[in-house]
Amino acid sequence: MKNLLALNWKMNKTPTEARAWAQELGEKLEAGQAELAVMAPAITLSALAANLPTGVGFGGQDVSAHESGAYTGEISAAMLKDVGATYAVVGHSERRDYHGETDAVVAAKARQAQANGLTPIVCVGEKLDVREAGEHVPFTLAQLAGSLEGVGTDVVVAYEPVWAIGTGKTATAEDAEELAAAIRSALEERYGDAAAGIRVLYGGSVKPDNIASICAKPNVNGALVGGASLKVADVLGMNDALK
Structure with missing residues (x-):
């Protein structure tokens, strides 16, 4: 299975x-073994569509749970x-934190994405207090179950x-694999x-110098990358690290 580098620009x-950025990437990108896709603010997507090199995809950072209608400020899956x-x-x-999105809302958004031919990237994960209490696996699996309804x-x-x-702070490759393996088992069920x-x-402070060890784990199939997605040089470094 080809690794996916989902590059989340945030705001x-x-x-x-x-x-x-897209033009620079096109000038410097060499063939790699990962799929690249940019998760960008909706207002930038048309510019990306016109300038990204062939084979590099893109997507939205969020999507409405509704097909259309009186939902001011939202972006529908059909628009994306x-x-x-x-x-x-x-x-x-x-x-989830800033907008109070529940697992049920996340699942509704994922269903709406799929209904319009988009692949949802469903995010799950624990806060520090949950991990320190040793509840990170059951917490994340419960979140996953609700978000995939x-x-x-x-x-x-x-x-x-x-x-x-x-x-x-970055989870170790072993930390990432522990949860990825648990998630894989839940998906199989x-x-x-x-x-x-x-x-x-895996996502969370992924950089060119740690991505290879994380993605080498058997149940990790790529990364959702935040800060390191903003500079083309870092993206190229991550792409090269996965060759």
Whole structure:
């Protein structure tokens, strides 16, 4: 299974900056063994569609749980699909924390993404107090179960320990594998043999110097990358590390 590098820009880059980033990537990117996809602010997606090199995809950082209607400020899955997106991130810890999104809301968003031909990247992961209490595995699996309610097999799961996002702290490769293996088992219980084709990503302070050891683990199939996605040089470094 090909590794996926889902590059989550968060609230960074104007359309002009996104265009320049995509053009620089096109000038310098060499063939690698990972799939690259940029999770960018919705306002930049048209610029990415016109300038990303062939083979590099993109997606939304969020998607509405509703098909259309009176939901001011929201972006529908159909809108993302129309500009060429293939992915939509749902349930990122920042959405859960800052916007109060529940597992049920995350599942509704994932279902809406799938109904419109997008692959949802469903994010799960624990905070530091949960890990220190030794409850990180059951907590994450419960979150996963709620977030996959009614969701089909065309899905990516991203395990992001919240304590490692943007903090400079990184779970060890063994930590990532512990949860990835548990997630894989849960997916097998839910989806049977189809679980073998579902990618499980790790996210949280991923950089060129640690991505290879993390993705070498048998149940880790790539990374959801935050800060290191903003510079083309770092993206190239991560891509090269996975060759």
